[in-house]
Amino acid sequence: MLVDETKCVACGNCIDYCxxxxxxLTAECAAVDQAECVExxxxxxxxxxxxxxxxxxELNYPRDIACFFSDPEATHPSTDVPGRGTEEMKTNEVTGRFPPGMAAIAIELGRPGIGTRFTDVEKVARAMAEFGVEFEPQNPVTALMIDKRAGTLPDDLKPVKVLSAIVEFGAPLEKVPAILQRLKEVEGELETVFSLDLAARVPEDGSLPFAGLELPYPLSINGKTNVGLGKPRFRE
Ligand code: SF4
Ligand code: SF4
Structure with missing residues (x-):
């Protein structure tokens, strides 16, 4: 975003909206810090x-990427999904992507007030890639990766700041404790906050997934029942 200096009357109205x-603001004009503006x-x-x-x-690469990840009215071209560009699997897992024995993991980096740079997004993605995870193909962070097995992003993208970006992947249930332990090691290197989503099907015996496992993060149990909305295509 920019300010047309010929039109600005330095009223300060815009300050609190960002x-x-x-x-x-100076006495003459407002200014937008381009390194902090997430579009x-x-x-x-x-x-x-x-x-x-x-x-x-007009926004060109890589600044247009900031807009796709931050503006709820912008649609990400790689996924055709507005907002952060992904139908997060934690709330929309009706497609059968995660059969029994698999966990869905999403790491949501950044929030209003702090945002996240792709440097931090890549740190998380690379650490998770060490476990041979399968990054969610319908996710714009995955689409930006230059090496999807290593989780690497283009160098010119790393300084770009966005409001929020989500690293999503699937992994075998037995790898979850080690994956989360690795995330715990990485979190001290991040200059932002994140939330962690962990999802799996409830086994036929009704027991809680992940209960009883030694995990480095506390579990907050939330249930979701798929009643047939969306397009369920469950695999056995
Ligand atoms: S200070 Fe902000 S709201 Fe006021 S005229 Fe300038 S750009 Fe517009
Ligand atoms: S971060 Fe958002 S609200 Fe702030 S200047 Fe940029 S586009 Fe405007």
Whole structure:
């Protein structure tokens, strides 16, 4: 996002609308810190500017990537999904992607107020790739990877900041404790926050998946019953 200096009257209305604190003000004009702006579009959509001084120029790579991950009205071209560009498997797992014995893991990096750079996204992806995980193909972070087995991202993308990005993958249940332990080791290197989603089918005996395992994160049990909405294609 940019400010047209010829239109800005330095009223300061836009300052509090920015979830990344990317807008600053002098006596003459507002300015957007391009390193902190994630192109979420909140300032524009709120119509907070009385003079129309805020505007979004044409975005080219890699800045357009920030918009795809941060603006809920932008649709990610790799997945055709708006917002963060993925139908997270934690809430939409009706496709049978994870048969018995497999876990779905999503690591959601960044939040309004802090965001995340792809440097941190790659740190997490590379650490998870050490376990030979299968990154979710319908996920825009996966689509950006230059090596999907190693979890690496393009160098010119790494400094780009986005509101939030999700690393998603599937892994055998027995690998989950070691994978989460590795995530625990990496978390101290991250300059952002993340939330961790862990999903699996409830076994036929009704026992809770993951209960009784030694995990480095506390479990918060949430159940979801697939009642046939969506397009269930369960595999046996
Ligand atoms: S696009 Fe978003 S991050 Fe950028 S200045 Fe506007 S509100 Fe702030
Ligand atoms: S709301 Fe518009 S006119 Fe007021 S400081 Fe922000 S950009 Fe300038």
């Amino acid at each position: 979830p990344m604190n990317a807008i600053s 979420c579009g909140v300032c524009l959509r709120s119509e907070c500017c009385p003079t129309g001084a805020l505007y979004r120029p």
